[in-house]
Amino acid sequence: MAEATASDWLVDAAEALAVARAVGERVVILATSTGATVATLALADSALREGVAGAILVSPTFGINNPLAPLLTWPGARYWLPLMAGQRRRFAPRNPGQAAEWTTEYPSTAVFPMAALVARARALDPATVPVPALFYYSDADTVVRPDLTDSVLARWGGPATRIAPVLAEGDDPSAHVVAGNIMSPGSTAAAAMAMIAWVEKSIAP
Template sequence: MTNAPTAGARPLFRKTWFRVLAALAAVVVLAVVVFLAGPRNAFGPNTPSARAQAPQEIAQLDDWVRKSEAAFPDIKPNNDKRIVWAGASGQRTPWAVVYIHGYSASRLETAPMTDLVAKALGANTFYTRLTGHGRPGPAMGEATVQDWLADAQEALRIGQTLGDKVLVISCSTGSTLATWLGTNGHNAQVAGHVFVSPNFGPKDPRAEIINGPWGQQIAFALQGETRGGPAESEAEDGAWTNIYPTRALFPMMALVKGVRESELAAFRSPLLVLYSEKDQTVEPAQTKAAFARMGSATKQMQAVDYSESKGQHVLVGDIKAPKATAPMADTIIRWAQALPTP
């Protein structure tokens, strides 16, 4: 028969367990402190990367764009930056359209929607190519937030040279960059912004882990060094980078968080947002929250219910949703034509 502890042993027993629990609590607290103090995904300086500026002489632009893209001989067909002239090359137009594509995409993602808009407005068009995009997958991992800021700023400056009024059309993370333009002193240069499925937060909440402590390390542990898979069609393979380094997610998520948490009231350009309530890539609730905070006196948000796009993110274009192309282009054209004269 086991003897019960004596009265004198009970206080010692309790003290021992108290010390054990206290030690365990200290370990837990230390672990939490170490975790929270861990490295975080960072936006970095709110300054675009330094690069050669596009010429302000319109006659020099075509040659400059071609030469700057020639530095990357591995660009996929039709993924390059380019100018589409409304008429004769080098002639300024009343309107200019700038297109900023989404993450891992290219200007082909929504084509030919922007062409239809530009034709109706009689506008010259500039299609940018975000750094690391439109090339073999590893190039995606070379880009920084600051590179993409420089891409957006460059695109707007070229647009200003091409036409008297600039309409910026953007898709997904391209709209995140367009938002940055508006919150960083580039309102007066833009007659209107059109956001298609803007990215103010991914649909999958686990993506936000990347911006938390040890987020990059956790992403590598869960995802490995690369992410993605084969394209569903030859057309998709030509328009998107489907397999790329996991680290390429880091600047995208830093950009989304940085812009989302910025002073969105400083965005004052006229704004049209086209989105789907069924978007499976970005979170519509984040889109609505960001839209509500924007300071534009003229702003409109339309839920798109006519797109046949699988996943309801890329809502328009020959590749994903050809039937939606004409209706969306018409919506944008009518909106732009009704904008007040600056």
């Protein structure tokens, strides 16, 4: 995780979109968290968004909900910040599924490309993105800043819809992973139905 750069993430996105255009008639992007940040940057590029009929952005990261987050983009932070915060980041898995499937420990330098992507996304004008989008995120998200997502949503260039999921009891207490059988199994079916309904309503056949 520490080897990839912000540019590498964008190259991966470009390759994925090229594959999608090659095998499908129309393309709908479904992206989560920092993946939604990358998707937003791709959609701001007229060449990369060619053939994209719509985008579903789940808990997108337009700001990290941590008062120390600005340090990640300070000059030379990659070199001096790990000395202060530690060389590796780790967290205790919430359940066996997360322990088995998630990366619960990684080099602390892996967060710098993510921070760079978030900074790029915040610097662009979302009004230049004409693609229809569904923003699917919770106001209770404690991992990212929903207020900054509100701002992007309000200025989005294409038709934009907001759905604020109400998570079931026992689902992600951070309200960031708002669907998926590992962290929010009680909300997965509702999320899937809402996204399918949006595609059927908002993207012309």
